[in-house]
Amino acid sequence: MSTQEQRTCGRPTRSGKPCRVRIYGSDVACGTHATDEDRAVAAAHRRGWSEGYEQGCKSGASSAQSKIEWLERRVKELEQRLDDATRVYEIAGDQVVEVGRYAYRWRGSGRLEVGDRVLLPENYVSRMKHGPGPTVGVVSALGTTYRGEISFIVGRAPVGKAKA
Helix, strand or coil, rough: CCCCCCCCCEEEEECCEEECCCCCCCCCCCCCCHHHHHHHHHHHHHHHHHHHHHHHHHHHHHHHHHHHHHHHHHHHHHHHHHHHHHHCCEEEEEEEEEECCEEEECCCCCCCCCEEEEECCCHHHHHHCCCCCCEEEEEEEEEEECCCCEECEECCCCCCCCCC
């Protein structure tokens, strides 16, 4: 437990004894015994302390923000390195692509490119959202870092068909 100094005014009272009124912070005398100069010094001290505190807060926040931005760049760089090291572009001769957030395999003729429209196999979610049958998707990336089972793309989407 910390002990805090109990300061008193100490200026002589009418009886000649020291004033026992407690003073706090920047004050050098109690309200009764403080002179205009004492009040000005105390106000200047409070103002200086306040400005210093604000500058310290701003400096700390700026430093923390710089550190955060550096860490975010570093995380992106490391994620990119990991992605490059673990990305798979082919599985058993089939091209692997991402459509949205999901990975699919392509066995069809020709290679798919980013932006190609494809027909995706029906699943229980697509059946509820779009009805029965395959849905149209757009290739968003070549390769994937996903390591689970991957469905096959049904085929290329016909030009002009705007389903999904």
